[in-house]
Amino acid sequence: MLFTKLALQLISLSALTAFTLAAVLPTRSDLESRVYPRATELIQSGLVFTIHNVKADTVVDLSAGDNSTITGWSLNGGKNQQWTTLWSGQGWNFQSVATGLYLGITGAAGNGTNLTVASTPTDWDIWHDTVNETNYRVFVPNTTVNWDLWGFGDATSGDPITLWRTWSGIHQTWRFVQV
Template sequence: MVQIQSGQVYDISNVLGGTSLDLSGGDNRSIIGYGFHGGPNQKWFVERLNSGWTFRSLGSGSYIGIQGPPQDGTPLVATQEPTEWDIWPDEQDNSKYRVFLPNTPLNWDLADHGNSAPGTLVTLWGKWEGKNQTWDFKSK
């Protein structure tokens, strides 16, 4: 199992879709799945703060947050203020992770059941067994 370390840079990819967690170059706001290219908008500085974890883009310096109330389908977006997240190993494959909004059943979800098309949104969605909600962290 990969142990996530605070203060490290990671490439994060969706287990089902195979796409990288990407800060959209189109609007510099949307968090999407996109084919791996290794650019700074696909590299995330992961840091433990207080009681949760933050994800900061090396490309823009912005953090992963949400747009709107926390519910199924709420998109992840770049924000100036950090949002704290919980990171837990997946129960079925503890080498992969789920990222939750604290105190909710909502976790990161590559939309459209893990659609690998470039630009597919990453949203919050209630936890279920889908691999489109699990993520692979590779340190850089």
């Protein structure tokens, strides 16, 4: 009798715990409605953006000097700081409003690889930052390598934008501001 009463109390407690957890934990559909893995809520194909580094507030700038170097630079309103986002079906491409060239890299993607431009598009993944969902990270697809403002986000104009393995530094996070 004592064993039966204890078993019933244990079952009741277990059911109450499961009910409480179900009421507190978000469901998969709740999470999906808050998380936009490919940043489609703001970034849409054909729109033009300036892309700001969260730490330095410099923008992704195509050097007017050589039309190939990509650096962080103070916002000046130039077309060399404006990028059209284009969805390729596999990833995002960034096309320079000034030249029509595409943001890419030369060589293999790895720590310290400089961003540059090319005549052919490069696919990128854009994901929300896991710490602050209003910020974004731009990755080489299927890797943990993302854009990084050199010098841990040094705000000096001309600081290169490179690739680096993702970590918690906010100098690897970006804001997209529609032009």
